[in-house]
Amino acid sequence: MTVNQDDMLEFHWLMDMLETVEVGLIVLDSEFRVHVWNGFMENHSGVTASRIKERDLFAFFPDLPETWLRRKVKSVRMLKTRAFTTWEQRPYLFHFRNTRPITGTAPYMYQNLTISPLTSTDGEVRMVCLMVYDVTDVAAGNMALEQANEQLLRLSETDRLTGLLNRGTWENLLKADYERCRRYGSDSVLVMFDIDHFKAVNDTHGHVAGDDVIRRTSEVLLSNLRHADLAGRYGGEEFAIVLPETTVSGAVAMCERIRKVIAATPVDTGTAQINYTISLGVAPMSKDIETPTQWIERADAALYQAKEGGRNQTCVTDVPSRAQ
């Protein structure tokens, strides 16, 4: 075998590898005409090399981000350096179907892209090579992990039974609102409320029915709140709400609305109708409140007053307000 024949054989192998490699390879000239279109591109696009060769890429793929790709290629040519784009920056260049069996749920093939300048013997860059990598497995894995993390975060911030904020999360938000009020002198109202004679509900109907009552209470609460309001499950049958930018009369009106709805609609457990009521304590933020804990104590004192006053009522710090 002569050296020439060896070179030819090597060239043939190289061409074979480029044809079959699991990476999309495209060579484009300055007019975006296609000069190389390997097997990967044929298989995933359904367009054969013989059809697309010497033809305008954008004419075959009108969905391509033409302005973006032209700009990228231009800078590669000018700077004579490679450019990379990851699936996180742009999920794909070519809209190919996802063919991976494991990540079959991904809607399309996620791609990383490298654009490489191809320098001729005279040092000029006349062609560029686009390398398209299928990174669907990595992308799907990362996205699943991100979703799981978000779910974990949500679970760690919320109460299982009601979906309201749990006590720790709610207390952090209360602290933040307290600081905001201290700094800007804003109006904010804190409401603590508690289901009346809840022990009797549990004792009479059982804990499962008791849980239904707690869930139903949180549903009524959520359906009466504004987006900015912060509702939490403070304890077993005790709830807490921060109402930012709200006046005392606005807070009392909301409390009374919730109280009346709960008193008027029994919980149907399937075997029993449970009538129940709630008592509410309202404490507006004021200058003399020195800590978030003091704010809670004020609302708690008002709640105690509502219980002492006969339950099923709303009390504002020291001033009881009964509007049944």
Ligand SMILES: Nc1nc2c(ncn2[C@@H]2O[C@H](COP(=O)(O)OP(=O)(O)OP(=O)(O)O)[C@@H](O)[C@H]2O)c(=O)[nH]1
């Ligand atoms: N079903 C159920 N019960 C709970 C839960 N958390 C706390 N409890 C019960 O709630 C009851 C609270 O009882 P108490 O603190 O005496 O209050 P109460 O009976 O509502 O009386 P007043 O508040 O004075 O009207 C206890 O029996 C707890 O076991 C829960 O998540 N589910």
